[in-house]
Amino acid sequence: MTSPAATISFCRSAALAAFVTLVCAASAAPSSASGSSGAAISPPEVNVTVRAEGEALARGFEEAFRSFSSAPVFVTYAREDKGFVTLAGIRSLRAFGSVVFVTLERGPSLALPARSIVVVTDERPATP
Numbered sequence: 569m570t571s572p573a574a575t576i577s578f579c580r581s582a583a584l585a586a587f588v589t590l591v592c593a594a595s596a597a598p599s600s601a602s603g604s605s606g607a608a609i610s611p612p613e614v615n616v617t618v619r620a621e622g623e624a625l626a627r628g629f630e631e632a633f634r635s636f637s638s639a640p641v642f643v644t645y646a647r648e649d650k651g652f653v654t655l656a657g658i659r660s661l662r663a664f665g666s667v668v669f670v671t672l673e674r675g676p677s678l679a680l681p682a683r684s685i686v687v688v689t690d691e692r693p694a695t696p
Contacts, residue, residue, distance in 0.1 A: 622666025626682035629668050633661035636690045643670060644686045644693060652686065654693050661688065 633641060643661070644654045657673040668685060671677045 620666055622682045623663070625685070626663035626666050626668050629682060629685055629688050630661055630663040632688045633658070638690055640692075641688065641690050642693055643680075643688050645680050645684045646686060647684070 629643075640656055641658045641661075642654055642656050643658060644652055647653050655670060655672065655678070657675075658670055659673045660669075660671040662669045662671075663682070664679075666682050668680045668682050669677065670680060
């Protein structure tokens with residue numbers, strides 16, 4: 569009569585042998601999913617689009633402008649020669665790459681680098 573420990577040891581050995589046999593058989597089998605012999609499976613192409621920081625800012629400002637339902641909207645941007653400038657009466661704001669194209673109700677349209685814009689808001693800024 570065999571002891572329970574010997575039976576468990578035999579079962580473990582048999583399971584290990586079966587596992588090793590399956591691993592060897594799987595590694596020797598062709599690696600093609602379609603069944604053709606010798607053809608290796610190539611990984612699918614993955615394209616990742618990473619937006620530049622300026623482009624992401626410009627798109628964010630455009631989306632923020634669209635979210636304001638009440639008029640007027642104000643844009644404050646930094647200018648090297650004048651400090652901060654606030655634009656009022658904005659009719660549209662569109663992103664083109666990392667540039668924000670601002671169309672005013674009266675006056676010129678401006679193309680501003682997105683990084684120079686400080687805020688787009690529907691709250692009238694305090695005058696200094």
